[in-house]
Structure formats: C-alpha cells, structure tokens
Amino acid sequence: MNDFLMTLVGFVLRVALFALGLLMFAVLATLALLLGLLWGARALWARLTGKPVAPWVWRVNPRQGFSAYRSTTTRWAARSNEKTLRSATLPGARDVSDADVIDVQPRKPGGAA
Numbered sequence: 229m230n231d232f233l234m235t236l237v238g239f240v241l242r243v244a245l246f247a248l249g250l251l252m253f254a255v256l257a258t259l260a261l262l263l264g265l266l267w268g269a270r271a272l273w274a275r276l277t278g279k280p281v282a283p284w285v286w287r288v289n290p291r292q293g294f295s296a297y298r299s300t301t302t303r304w305a306a307r308s309n310e311k312t313l314r315s316a317t318l319p320g321a322r323d324v325s326d327a328d329v330i331d332v333q334p335r336k337p338g339g340a341a
Contacts, residue, residue: 274281
C-alpha cells in the first residue's frame with residue numbers, strides 16, 4: 229500500500245508540474261504574441277500616417293558599463309561633483325538659443341545656392 233501511495237503522489241506531482249510548465253509556456257507565448265501584434269500595429273500606423281517606422285531600442289552607454297558596481301551614493305556624489313566642477317570652470321557660460329546664431333544665412337528649403 230505504501231508503494232502505491234508513493235507512486236500515486238509522484239504521478240500527481242509530475243502532472244501538476246507539467247501543467248504548471250504548460251501554463252508558463254502559454255503565458256509567455258501570449259505575451260510574445262501580444263508584443264508582436266502591438267509592434268505590427270505600431271508599424272502599420274506609422275506607414276499609414278507617412279511617418280518613418282522607428283525601432284524600439286534600449287540605448288546603452290558603453291562608458292558607463294561598470295556603473296552597476298558603484299553604490300548609489302557614489303554615483304550621486306560624482307554627478308554633483310561634475311556639476312560643481314562644470315559651473316566652476318565656466319563662470320560665464322550661458323545657454324545658447326537660436327537667436328544667438330549670427331553666422332548663418334537663411335535660405336528657402338530645396339533651393340540651390
């Protein structure tokens with residue numbers, strides 16, 4: 229009787245784990261399908277409206293590749309030090325707007341020189 233119960237419990241456990249695996253696969257497949265449909269609808273809408281189809285990207289700065297190893301405090305301190313140094317080295321620095329640009333001759337678009 230003990231062997232029968234152990235076999236039955238093992239079988240039920242295997243079936244339950246298999247069902248959970250199928251459920252996990254179904255959830256991930258559904259998410260991938262929805263993401264693909266969303267991406268396709270976005271691309272179709274961009275084509276219909278005449279806009280360029282821009283890919284979804286995750287921009288990575290390779291110079292900050294090892295910043296995950298620094299603590300948050302160190303990162304914030306480094307940023308504040310950079311701002312302090314920048315303001316200290318450029319005392320007369322100001323924001324430049326389009327009105328400040330004087331060495332450009334405006335031309336009509338598409339026209340030759």
